[in-house]
Amino acid sequence: MILxxxxxxxxxxxxxCGKYIVKELxxxxxxxxxxxxxxxxxxxxxxxxxxxQRTLVSDREQQWITSGQPLEVDYPVLQAINNITxxxxxxxxxxxxxxxxxxxxxxxxxxxxxxNSVKFFDTVVTGSGWCEEVLRSYxxxxxxxxxxxxxxxxxxxxxxxxxxxxxxxxVFSGGKFExxxxxxxxxxxxxxLQDRYKDTVLVNSxxxxxxxxxxxxxxxxxxxxxxxxxxxxxxINQILxxxxxxxxxxxxxxxxxxxxxxxxxxNTDIGLFPNRCEGGTNLVMMEYMACGKPVIxxxxxxxxxxxxDDNCLKLANLRSxxxxxxxxxxxxxxxxxxxxxxxxxxxxYHHRDALRKIGERAGEDLxxxxxxxxxxxxxxxxx
Numbered sequence: 001m002i003l004x005x006x007x008x009x010x011x012x013x014x015x016x017c018g019k020y021i022v023k024e025l026x027x028x029x030x031x032x033x034x035x036x037x038x039x040x041x042x043x044x045x046x047x048x049x050x051x052x053q054r055t056l057v058s059d060r061e062q063q064w065i066t067s068g069q070p071l072e073v074d075y076p077v078l079q080a081i082n083n084i085t086x087x088x089x090x091x092x093x094x095x096x097x098x099x100x101x102x103x104x105x106x107x108x109x110x111x112x113x114x115x116n117s118v119k120f121f122d123t124v125v126t127g128s129g130w131c132e133e134v135l136r137s138y139x140x141x142x143x144x145x146x147x148x149x150x151x152x153x154x155x156x157x158x159x160x161x162x163x164x165x166x167x168x169x170x171v172f173s174g175g176k177f178e179x180x181x182x183x184x185x186x187x188x189x190x191x192x193l194q195d196r197y198k199d200t201v202l203v204n205s206x207x208x209x210x211x212x213x214x215x216x217x218x219x220x221x222x223x224x225x226x227x228x229x230x231x232x233x234x235x236i237n238q239i240l241x242x243x244x245x246x247x248x249x250x251x252x253x254x255x256x257x258x259x260x261x262x263x264x265x266x267n268t269d270i271g272l273f274p275n276r277c278e279g280g281t282n283l284v285m286m287e288y289m290a291c292g293k294p295v296i297x298x299x300x301x302x303x304x305x306x307x308x309d310d311n312c313l314k315l316a317n318l319r320s321x322x323x324x325x326x327x328x329x330x331x332x333x334x335x336x337x338x339x340x341x342x343x344x345x346x347x348x349y350h351h352r353d354a355l356r357k358i359g360e361r362a363g364e365d366l367x368x369x370x371x372x373x374x375x376x377x378x379x380x381x382x383x
Contacts, residue, residue, distance in 0.1 A: 010044035010257035024375025044257035086113035103279035127280035128302030149371035157292025157363035278302035292363030
């Protein structure tokens with residue numbers, strides 16, 4: 001038996017990750033799930049909801065654990081690590097083997113963060129090799145990496161020829177709208193493409209549930225960011241329009257569960273992911289590539305666990321930038337070169353046959369990076 005204290009859902013990365021880890025572990029052993037905000041709307045799928053519902057601890061146990069009361073169980077415990085403290089949200093929950101899972105982008109860590117990682121966990125599991133390297137540089141030794149996966153029953157290269165917009169070159173960009181995800185570079189690079197060629201379309205899936213995160217885009221060196229609209233789609237379209245994008249050639253998507261995205265991915269030509277940092281492997285990019293679609297992406301941080309010379313177009317001309325919060329340095333990220341992004345996007349426009357081959361290789365590579373493999377790796381660590 002394993003107790004898993006993880007977020008679950010279908011509308012953000014941690015939720016998708018937690019949902020699939022519990023699903024896959026439950027195929028191997030009995031799992032007891034501690035999670036907050038669990039309901040059908042958050043899970044987004046009736047079958048997943050019913051499966052996860054059967055793993056939930058009792059309401060009494062849930063209340064006891066979430067209230068911070070001490071609880072020791074005689075089986076392993078897997079918990080999400082708090083990115084600020086380095087401990088879990090339930091530090092008084094203990095098992096026979098205490099494993100923490102973490103994704104972080106703020107890689108300038110405090111001494112207390114490392115101390116808590118040692119104190120609370122027998123093993124720290126990171127979502128990328130980059131995070132593992134950071135923790136090891138701070139002296140942590142009980143650390144390993146287990147990357148996220150894709151669900152091949154949903155994200156696969158079957159029937160991935162475009163059904164719509166066949167006479168257009170369609171660029172996809174995904175991830176919550178914020179400075180770290182690099183949508184400002186997407187906007188500037190796509191603007192160049194749009195002005196050169198009249199048959200281009202931008203499809204964006206940028207919904208951000210955290211306003212403070214969205215407003216980090218005010219620090220962008222590339223775009224004007226003066227949001228005024230209240231409605232999400234109107235807000236994104238206003239930002240795009242303010243930066244010279246032809247809204248008539250834009251499709252701005254609302255918040256969708258990830259299981260609804262493959263049909264949209266398969267009706268685009270290329271994904272553009274000039275992210276400045278990824279503590280994980282960028283689940284949206286992985287799922288896009290799993291559909292047999294090519295990407296242009298920054299070859300840095302967690303992206304490196306997925307990208308090869310053959311399955312993508314790399315943005316490799318990077319420079320280090322320092323990120324500060326309240327005048328305190330919190331991270332060092334990689335800034336992609338805008339001109340390289342423009343050049344790769346223009347090359348993609350003129351080389352559709354080569355893009356198809358890159359996409360095919362991406363689909364082949366991602367087919368091996370499944371949630372089933374993620375679950376097996378975690379079981380081996382926990383058992």
